[in-house]
Structure formats: C-alpha cells, structure tokens
Amino acid sequence: MDRLGKQEYLAIREGAAVLEVDHYGEKVLRLVDGSILKLFRRRRRLLSSAALFPYSRRFVSNAAALARLGIPVPRVLRLMRIPAIERDAVHYQPLAGQTLRDAMRAGLPPARIAALKAAFTAFIVRLHDQGVYFRSLHLGNVILTPDGELGLIDFADLRIHPWGLGRYLRARNMRRMQGMADECDWVDIDAIVNARPPRTEQA
Ligand SMILES: Nc1ncnc2c1ncn2[C@@H]1O[C@H](COP(=O)(O)OP(=O)(O)O)[C@@H](O)[C@H]1O
Ligand SMILES: [Mg+2]
Structure with a gap:
C-alpha cells in the first residue's frame, strides 16, 4: 500500500470525472487517462474486521481470486492510502x-x-458453483465485455467459499x-436455487 500526500492526490485527481458519490463524498473517479480510482472510507474502530482487513485490500485480494477462477475483473494497478482525505483507494x-x-x-x-x-x-450458477457469494449482486456491478463475456466490478465485500454454495x-x-x-x-430464480455444485464422484 502506497501512502499518498495531499498534493500527489490532487495531481492524480486533476481533471477526473466523478462517476459515483454518496453522502460521504466521492466514491468512484475516472481519471484523465481513463483509469479508475475507487475510494474507500477508512473504518478506524479498533479491532473491527474492516480495520484489520480494509475493504480496499479485500477488493485487491478478491480481484486476484476471481481472476484465478477465470472471471473477468478490472486490472488492479495500485493500492493507496490517502490520509489527507481519510480514504484508501484502489x-x-x-x-x-x-x-x-x-x-x-x-x-x-x-x-x-x-x-x-x-x-x-x-x-x-457458475459463480455459486465456484463458491462465490457476491453480496452486491445486481446489474450495475456486472460488466458485459466486448467478447460477450460477463465480468464483475465492485466486489470488495464478496466472499469466496472453498466449496460450491449450498x-x-x-x-x-x-x-x-x-x-x-x-x-x-x-434471473431464473428456480434454476439458480435448484442448481447443485458439480459432483466430482458418483454417489
Ligand atoms: N471496471 C469497470 N469497468 C467499467 N465501468 C466501471 C468499472 N468500474 C466502475 N465502473 C463504472 O463506475 C460505476 C461505479 O462503480 P462501482 O465500483 O460499482 O461503484 P459503487 O460502489 O458506487 O457501486 C459503475 O456503475 C460503472 O459505470
Ligand atoms: Mg456498484
């Protein structure tokens, strides 16, 4: 995790388009070079799981894990801590x-x-078979790629279980x-809920 000073941050941010805001402020920026900066509020409460394993780090680790599962995800360039705005950024x-x-x-x-x-x-169904529980599952967090594949964004709070979901x-x-x-x-809810993880052995 790189620490960024206020001036460095302002330089990176110069000319950026704000893609998402919430009542705490800016959340997602598109920088002038077309790359994206996603900001995460720091949760400082001592010993909270978010203090021990910040959402910015979860995003990066989930990006790597999803890529290993063959799921298209954004390519992470850098993880930053920006104390001046009390944010981490991916x-x-x-x-x-x-x-x-x-x-x-x-x-x-x-x-x-x-x-x-x-x-x-x-x-x-494939995500669930692979153990992926995506809390923020909705159409705004799924990307249709030019090759017609589906990929994911916004997966900081996603969890990957070591087996297919029940x-x-x-x-x-x-x-x-x-x-x-x-x-x-x-969604075809019956098809999703009644799907069973592929069996590796015959019963
Ligand atoms: N990897 C990406 N590819 C394409 N668009 C993206 C990507 N990441 C973010 N965006 C754009 O930014 C918006 C918000 O990103 P997201 O990570 O879902 O933020 P939020 O936490 O506000 O939901 C998306 O709706 C999309 O338009
Ligand atoms: Mg989103």
Whole structure:
C-alpha cells in the first residue's frame, strides 16, 4: 500500500470525472487517462474486521481470486492510502465493456435481452458453483465485455467459499436482486436455487 500526500492526490485527481458519490463524498473517479480510482472510507474502530482487513485490500485480494477462477475483473494497478482525505483507494484499469444495467437501459432488441438474461443466470450458477457469494449482486456491478463475456466490478465485500454454495446461500444471495423492481426478472430464480455444485464422484 502506497501512502499518498495531499498534493500527489490532487495531481492524480486533476481533471477526473466523478462517476459515483454518496453522502460521504466521492466514491468512484475516472481519471484523465481513463483509469479508475475507487475510494474507500477508512473504518478506524479498533479491532473491527474492516480495520484489520480494509475493504480496499479485500477488493485487491478478491480481484486476484476471481481472476484465478477465470472471471473477468478490472486490472488492479495500485493500492493507496490517502490520509489527507481519510480514504484508501484502489487504482485500476476498467474492465472493457459496459454494465448490464447500462446495456439494458440503452435499449436492446428483445431477443438480445432474452439471450443476456439466460447468460446472466448461467453466470450466477457458475459463480455459486465456484463458491462465490457476491453480496452486491445486481446489474450495475456486472460488466458485459466486448467478447460477450460477463465480468464483475465492485466486489470488495464478496466472499469466496472453498466449496460450491449450498441451496440456502444461493437463495439468500438472490434476495437483493429479487427486491429490485426492474431487475428481478433478469434471473431464473428456480434454476439458480435448484442448481447443485458439480459432483466430482458418483454417489
Ligand atoms: N471496471 C469497470 N469497468 C467499467 N465501468 C466501471 C468499472 N468500474 C466502475 N465502473 C463504472 O463506475 C460505476 C461505479 O462503480 P462501482 O465500483 O460499482 O461503484 P459503487 O460502489 O458506487 O457501486 C459503475 O456503475 C460503472 O459505470
Ligand atoms: Mg456498484
């Protein structure tokens, strides 16, 4: 983790576009060179898990683990601590493509949407089979790449179990999307919840 002084930060930030903000301030910046800086608030509460293993580090370690599983993710360039703004930052090269949410809103032909929905359900089944529990699962955090593959962003709070998820976790992982009026029909919930991890031996 590199420490950045205030001037260095302001220099990097110069001319950046703000992609996301919340009530604490800026969250995601697109820098002039096209790379992305994602800011994480430091949680200082002593002995909290976030103090011991900050979300910025979780992002970096999840990026590496997901890449090992063959899932497209942004390429991490640098991990930074920026005391002047009380943030950690992950600097990364965006994954080429657009979020499924943007793709959907751009208005695609119905046949294309149907194919994407099927691919999205298959993608989730694959993630669950690989032990991936993605808390922030929704169309805004899934990228459709130019090769037609699906990849992930925004995975600081994702957890990878050493075995395929059981039915309970698969169902729980879908609750958030099921509550989203315009995205709930993107998933075939039965196919996802009833999927079983591939067996390595015959019973
Ligand atoms: N790797 C990436 N590839 C493409 N777009 C990205 C990427 N990372 C971030 N973005 C853009 O930035 C937005 C917010 O990024 P995200 O990490 O999901 O932030 P938040 O925590 O605010 O949800 C996305 O909706 C997307 O438009
Ligand atoms: Mg997001």
